[in-house]
Amino acid sequence: MIKKVLVANRGEIAMRIFRTCRVMNIPTVAIYTHVDRGALHVRYAEEAYCISEDETDTSYLKPDLILAIARKTGAAIHPGYGFLSENADFARRCEEEGVIFIGPSADVIAKMGIKTEARKIMKAAGVPVVPGTEEPVNNIAEVRKVAKEVGYPIMLKALAGGGGKGMRLVRDEEGLEEAFRLSCSEAGNSFGNDAIYIEKYIENPHHIEVQVLGDKYGNVIHLYERECSIQRRNQKVIEESPSPFVKEETRKKMLAVAVEACKKIGYYSAGTLEFMMDKDQNFYFLEMNTRLQVEHPVTEEVTGVDLVRDMILVAAGNPLPYKQEDVEFRGAAIECRIYAEDPENNFMPSPGVIKVREAPEGRNVRLDSAAYAGFEVSLHYDPMIAKLCTWGRNRESAISNMARALREYKILGIKTTIPFHQRVLHNETFLKGNYDTTFIDTKFDKEDLKRRQNNDPLVAVIAAAIKHFEQEKEASARMTTVPLVGESLWKYYGKLQMTANNY
Template sequence: MSSIKKILVANRGEIALRIIRSAQEMGISTVAVFSEADRNALHVRQADEAVLIGPPPSAQSYLQIDKIIEVCKKLNVDAIHPGYGFLSENAAFAQRVKEEGLIFIGPSPEAIETMGSKLAAKAAVAKFDVPLVPGTEKAIDDIPEAKKIAQEIGYPILIKASAGGGGKGMRIVEKEADFEEQMDRAISEAKSAFGDGAVFIEKFVTSPKHIEFQILGDSHGNIVHLFERECSIQRRHQKVIEEAPSAILTEEKRKEMGEAAVNVAKSCNYTGAGTVEFIVDDKLNFYFLEMNTRLQVEHPVTEQITGLDLVKEQIKIAEGQALSFKQEDLSINGHAVEVRVYAEDPKNNFLPDIGRLNIYKRPQGPGVRVDDGFEEGMQVPIYYDPMIAKLITFDEDRDKAIQRMIRAIDEYEISGIETTLQFCKYVLKHDEFTSGKFDTKFVDQHFTPDVLTAHTDEKAEQIAAVFATVLIEQNKKSNQQEHVSTSATKSKWKSRARNY
């Protein structure tokens, strides 16, 4: 068992700050690395030590493995926490860390490699009887053969990049006439994005929900799940709102899916924190989608309902400690909702809207948590993901957690850039969301930019009405004061006239 005394956080922004705080609470020293664009970032100030590693582009800074290892050696670092994104799911990086005699706070390089390939992951979990979407078992680039398989599966089908993520190299094909064109596009996009044109075919599940399970595994063979997160509200195949637990799972289905998630982890001898993602159809049939071999952006909602600090658990596992709890010790307490606050303009196809945070005031109060890496006056850099913050609310049940979130959104003040806050509020108030019936097509089916314009116009009208009311009241008071003043003047003249 290794006692970790100093951790280098190979990341930036809110997740770097999140990791630094938990490590410091454990009495562990922290080292931040930063690019020139992040010189004044909060994670740089919060860490015990900070080192500049390159220019703003991530390829010249946060993805520089040699520089990160060099800093570790120079500052006597014991372990590296990769956060999410950047190098967090890079098997070569995890292997290099291991070879350098450092501790990688995450799974083994072998587990990352297996789960990093969708085809390899499917092959691994199939041995554990985890439900899989009907489709090809290997990469395919022979179009006639692929077309034949698609016919057997039945349209609509989904073409997916084996090495992909974030919706890249993914094409939905509704009918056979479109197959060849979409196949060519998927292969081309996969090569461009990942340097790997391998694609495979799956049956496309209509009206799917995206539900994932948080798992933890230690080096002693113990694996547990920490229940599910509902992540179906997405734009461009990327999540915007998450919650825990799901509003639709029965206890029986939760147990069944949780056991499947644990089996996925067993299939690759998983250690650390990871997430097993499923798609769920309208009859609650579920199918393995993929495994994320890292901490997820949405991990705070799981922390809220379980009372666990997942970063601290990651560190303990990396030290070689056994999990201090068993599956039967865990239970769901209350409900948590998270909205991702992006510097994006929902009225303009969610395009990034980078700029200066002229006003930045976080919401407060009971049951409100903000994980961010910014403060008022700071610039949102153009070089990285445009997420400003994660806003999380917690309460005893789903309705109350949602209402608390709506209040928190109203209290969150950001100016200088457009954000996704009002879009999230629109979703949270929509009948489809409150009923729990929504799926991954919610944005396509229900959201148009004009709903936010209408909201803005309504707000402007309300402000104008309030302003008009204030003016009317002020005029009334002014007239009353003028009347009193005139009456007083007249009476004074009368009294003076009598004196004369």
């Protein structure tokens, strides 16, 4: 029985989990750093604990402290995504110390977290895998040898972790050595493990993933697929379900393979199998994420399933509340990740204080966010500040609803990727559903997002006049004078208000 939930995370995913907990009448515990002391998830939870040692400490990677807080409060731990969510050692410590970990077993996390091991396991389970190495490559000489055997182009990938970190596409031997050095460096900095392995690069691939859900009694179901091919720097930015590319025959085969593989490895909780698919509908296992995905709202919108709720139920020892035939797929959904980045300036980070925030409302719109007017977006954490999701009876309806929602979404004080998403939704290739992971590089007009300077001197004069007017108005409103002897204070304050209004 889970009586309380601690979310070992921050931002929108912490809020997402807390909201389901509130529906389930489960009290919640937040953790936060000094930077996040004004964050929404801290205000929302019933209990909140600071885990910073001082003002400069911005880390959420504090397993000892988090476990101590969980034991003190009697809470189970939901890791969200990122941070400790795929840390097998942390999950194992939870198991050993009697703290419920809302996720899969530590053994499965460990096996699937090492990509070469995951490839071996999936290959043994009958899942097609991309040609590549079964062991990490240790030096440039070995990399050159494997590259020639596999054939260019190849992908260098971090053995541990994900999210595009440590990943490099190499098309010929000329750029191989530098790519290997950079991949090792980035992997080491991101995951504390600089090991790299090699995969054959699939030209013009589609990135398709299958959402699975299992319990501790051997039951596993799929919740259909998501199309995640709109990517920038190997990071997903727009996802949708169902995929407009995958044919029904391929879909059935891929879903069946995913479920069977999860049964063979004894998987429980929510998880995602990611596949690369070529132009001929051949699909290959890429990796498995043993956690809740960023884009899980897309699946929830088309199936009506609350994945967080089911993760909590499974962690508490309950069987899945439904069978495969009970899951009804309906309509289409699309999600746009809203980042605090400037799309007009090569997507550079745009930290700062959000001065105005107007959220979209209405039918078939879902917004997962922890942002608010007055909140400061920090450089210390991931720049994603919201996930905007819309549903429709078909793909065209979902896209139309998203276009309307993006027009209503106003964030001032920082730059965001909202204009970028608006451009994508008007792109002909995207609208036809005929896109792959090369879309942004080959089919998207980036020139359209470049900053346009207005050199008209009249615009500068008008802007200066408006600013002067606002300053004068503010000064007059703050003006103070001494009331006349015997004058009513009500009349005095009335005169001040009339003076301010005249401006």
